[in-house]
Amino acid sequence: MSIKIGENIDLGEFPLLLAPMEDVSDPPFRYVCKQNGVDMMYTEFISSEGLIRDAAKSRQKLDIFEYERPIGIQIFGSDIEHMRQSSEICSQANPDLIDINYGCPVKNVACRGAGASLLQDIDKMVAMTKAVVEATHLPVTVKTRLGWDDSTKNVYEVAERLQDIGIKALSIHGRTRAQMYKGQADWSMIRDVKRNPRIHIPIFGNGDIDSVEKAAAWRQEYEVDGIMIGRASIGYPWIFREIKHFFNTGERLEGPTIAERVEVCRTHLTKSIEWKGDKVGIFEMRRHYANYFKGIPNFKEYRMQLVTLQTFEEIQEVLDEIQHSFSEVVV
Known part of the structure; x- marks a missing residue:
């Protein structure tokens, strides 16, 4: 069965996604990942404030190319009205979807009320997402984490409420904001979201997939609709090709010469x-x-x-x- 985002984005049976990464997932890097079989990609995350101010760096990140499709533009911000306006600007760049970042843990994002910070205020997250969904004709997706810290793992509530206001897919990184990128990603909560009978949108798992074996094992164990890969693809875009080959044949592909x-x-x-x-x-x-x-x-x-x-x-x-x-x- 094909995994679809909205009406028109068909990602095949079990898509591999390239995570949006600041200073990494720009068009040159996306080009080599696309050559190696990635199914969907995202821009680096783009500041809604930067887009509204017409900052050159933010505007340049809107550059997308036909061969990259399907591709999403990812935005982040702390002001609901600015996020609404920036989604209108992004829509004019003609991506296939718009993604909202509620997962970035770094200080200069999360400590300014954007990214993973919204995990501390689900009502605001819902209102912001609703504003973006209503401002664009494109499918809207979200990337987030399990919660802010161990005492506030609220991804179940996030998944239900964001689906209810119209998001078309959810990518979940298996850590809290407090963990940053340390320790091990916990995908068991991602599986619980996927198993929730109320959830009908695609759920993509993210965090720690760095080998063919892990991708195959976690596909089975955690029942996700697809896998999003970030750090493991840096300097090694072949990871997408190798995972796909293994899924299709059960055999390990030789690494690049x-x-x-x-x-x-x-x-x-x-x-x-x-x-x-x-x-x-x-x-x-x-x-x-x-x-x-x-x-x-x-x-x-x-x-x-x-x-x-x-x-x-x-x-x-x-x-x-x-x-x-x-x-x-x-x-």
Whole structure:
């Protein structure tokens, strides 16, 4: 049976979603994930205040491309009217859906009354979501956490009340805000939400999926409609391809060769420069190199070169050298 969001977004039998990640899930990164089989993606989360003020950084995050579909624009904020207005702005960018972030735990979001902070005020969360749902013709989805802390795990109430006002899917990260990204994600509450006979929208699980085996085991154990993957895809977009192959065949796919790692890194760099320009594109790509070549022995010297070189041509030469030097290495 296909998982659908609203009337028109058909995600297939068991979709793999790319989590929205600040400073990571921009168009260049989304491109390499799409090439590796991800079923649905989201923009980085975008500040509703930034959109209304017409801030250049927020506006740039609205860039989406046809090949990325289906794609959602994710927004966050603390002011209901600003969230309503920003959903109208997002609708004009023509995504497939709008997602509201009620999960981000970081201080400069949660401590300003946005993101996971709304888990402390469910009435306001409901009112904000209702305003967004009513302001757009697009399906609205939500990403959240189990609760604010161990004493306020209120995701059951959140799921029912947000479904009642019209959201079309819910992604749940299996931690509280207090946990940030520490400890282990607890998916048992996600399963309980899915089992609730009142819940009929898709429920996606998020948190700690970092291997083919875990994806397969948790699919069975926690009964979710799909899996959202974040940190495990950074520098390793092949995770989507590998999980899908395992689901389809029961067999483990070989990991990427050094040549593949170099090729995808090169593609990511090229897209980064196309989208951001030479200077910013090269600078912002630096955070990704260590992840693409994780596990390669004696790599430090190459990494130092990659994060200091200033031109596309010089970086290409180093990537060629990496491919040549480590061609026999299996990571």
